[in-house]
Amino acid sequence: xxxxxxxxxxxxxxxxxxxxxxxxxxxxxxxxxxxxxxxxxxxxxxxxxxxxxxxxxxxxxxxxxxxxxxxxxxxxxxxxxxxxxxxxxxxxxxxxxxxxxxxxxxxxxxxxxxxxxxxxxxxxxxxxxxxxxxxxxxxxxxxxxxxxxxxxxxxxxxxxxxxxxxxxxxxxxxxxxxxxxxxxxxxxxxxxxxxxxxxxxxxxxxxxxxxxxxxxxxxxxxxxxxxxxxxxxxxxxxxxxxxxxxxxxxxxxxxxxxxxxxxxxxxxxxxxxxxxxxxxxxxxxxxxxxxxxxxxxxxxxxxxxxxxxxxxxxxxxxxxxxxxxxxxxxxxxxxxxxxxxxxxxxxxxxxxxxxxxxxxxxx
Numbered sequence: 001x002x003x004x005x006x007x008x009x010x011x012x013x014x015x016x017x018x019x020x021x022x023x024x025x026x027x028x029x030x031x032x033x034x035x036x037x038x039x040x041x042x043x044x045x046x047x048x049x050x051x052x053x054x055x056x057x058x059x060x061x062x063x064x065x066x067x068x069x070x071x072x073x074x075x076x077x078x079x080x081x082x083x084x085x086x087x088x089x090x091x092x093x094x095x096x097x098x099x100x101x102x103x104x105x106x107x108x109x110x111x112x113x114x115x116x117x118x119x120x121x122x123x124x125x126x127x128x129x130x131x132x133x134x135x136x137x138x139x140x141x142x143x144x145x146x147x148x149x150x151x152x153x154x155x156x157x158x159x160x161x162x163x164x165x166x167x168x169x170x171x172x173x174x175x176x177x178x179x180x181x182x183x184x185x186x187x188x189x190x191x192x193x194x195x196x197x198x199x200x201x202x203x204x205x206x207x208x209x210x211x212x213x214x215x216x217x218x219x220x221x222x223x224x225x226x227x228x229x230x231x232x233x234x235x236x237x238x239x240x241x242x243x244x245x246x247x248x249x250x251x252x253x254x255x256x257x258x259x260x261x262x263x264x265x266x267x268x269x270x271x272x273x274x275x276x277x278x279x280x281x282x283x284x285x286x287x288x289x290x291x292x293x294x295x296x297x298x299x300x301x302x303x304x305x306x307x308x309x310x311x312x313x314x315x316x317x318x319x320x321x322x323x324x325x326x327x328x329x330x331x332x333x334x335x336x337x338x339x340x341x342x343x344x345x346x347x348x349x350x351x352x353x354x355x356x357x358x359x360x361x362x363x
Contacts, residue, residue, distance in 0.1 A: 006239065020087060020124075041139040044341065045139075061088055065136055067081070104321070128241045153176065165188075229286055234246045297335075304323040309322070
């Protein structure tokens, strides 16, 4: 299986399966001399865990990060970092009854056509559990970026048809983790909870949108023409399990505006070039402008549902299937740290690449 690496200078590879012994990440390019912040890594892994809500999966894992290599006395050596998380609540037997069937909207069929195998242990590499490895790599990238005062904060802006009608400037991003569904608005959060409870009773699921904001990102990041910063962010987000859409700045709504409405006028603030608005989403020509970078990531509804659905099996026999394993009604709240992590790796790589763009920044 190819394409398990992500990133250019700071790059990582994930390994392991959802119901295997462990999930791990191998990070290459982490600068030597970095003090590994295990507390922050664990904090991000905990944010990805299921909540106490009935709408979350019943699978319970400790998700404790274990460092195997690349660190001496808590400091990175420059060698590859290998960090793993043990699977302690794996139950592959729960999938035995549907082992030869293609679950609707899962990767079963496409993996079978590509690799000739049909896993009997959940979705294997296609499982969302693989994302915890990305969270580990992203937490390291985030921690390094925080030293440059670059902050990355994501939150849930919609679940199903319940949407937060306020922009990110109108909410307190520091309160994201105070809410179970990571939507920092009390009324909207309560309506989201009610919606998920109703779906749980029906045995159904839903999707949603995560909004992410990157603050204090310096101007000049991005490598046109084919490694534009917006393109790299889109590539990172579209590689997350269940993601079906990406937009930044004014996004799709901006396509309905006139140029006079969408253009961002330049002004000078504190001896720095700035803009009166930010419909560009902090990126122009694939290069960061110095304004806030903000984007939306759309997740499809969870495919594993208890409602019976039509399908076929490997013998091409028509049948019905009901997926009764432990699954979320909506995976979006748990994906918030995943979105932050992938964004952090993109920004860190852009900063490292920028060192080679001008002679005066190399030495």
